[in-house]
Amino acid sequence: MPRRKPQTSGAVEAEVRTRRRLEEPPRRRVLLHNDDYTTQDFVVSVLQQVFHHSSAEAVRLMLQVHNQGVCVAGTYPAEIAEAKAARVCELARQQEYPFLATTEPE
Numbered sequence: 001m002p003r004r005k006p007q008t009s010g011a012v013e014a015e016v017r018t019r020r021r022l023e024e025p026p027r028r029r030v031l032l033h034n035d036d037y038t039t040q041d042f043v044v045s046v047l048q049q050v051f052h053h054s055s056a057e058a059v060r061l062m063l064q065v066h067n068q069g070v071c072v073a074g075t076y077p078a079e080i081a082e083a084k085a086a087r088v089c090e091l092a093r094q095q096e097y098p099f100l101a102t103t104e105p106e
Contacts, residue, residue, distance in 0.1 A: 028081035028103040030073045030088075034065045038092065038099040046099075047073060050087050075106055 030051070032043065040062050047058035051073045064071040076084065085101040092099035 025077040025079075027075055027106040028078045029075045029106055030081050030085050031102050031104060032061070032065050032071050032073050032088070033100040033102065034069045035098050035100065038097040040066065042092070042095060042097060042099065046088050046091060050084055050091070073101070078103075 032046075043062040043065060044055075044058045047053045047061050048055065051058075053061065053073075061071045061073065073088075074084070075081070081103045085103050088099065088101035092101075
């Protein structure tokens, strides 16, 4: 004999579906800041290696940093953005540049 599924109200079913949905993690922008010492080649290299930008896009963003003082290198979930910003700062310190990468909420 087939079992019957117990009847539930629509509100309960909606609540169950809502609980099953995963919330989008908070996203953050990674900002690169200009300074008077870091070379343009280094900035282009970081944009290609860490953020996987094409050569042309990396040059465009480097010029934006140079001319406007800051650029958005990318937008990522918070943990990834923080890791990428830390990686940029680590690479800069290895080359003895004062280059700065920060994050901000999207």
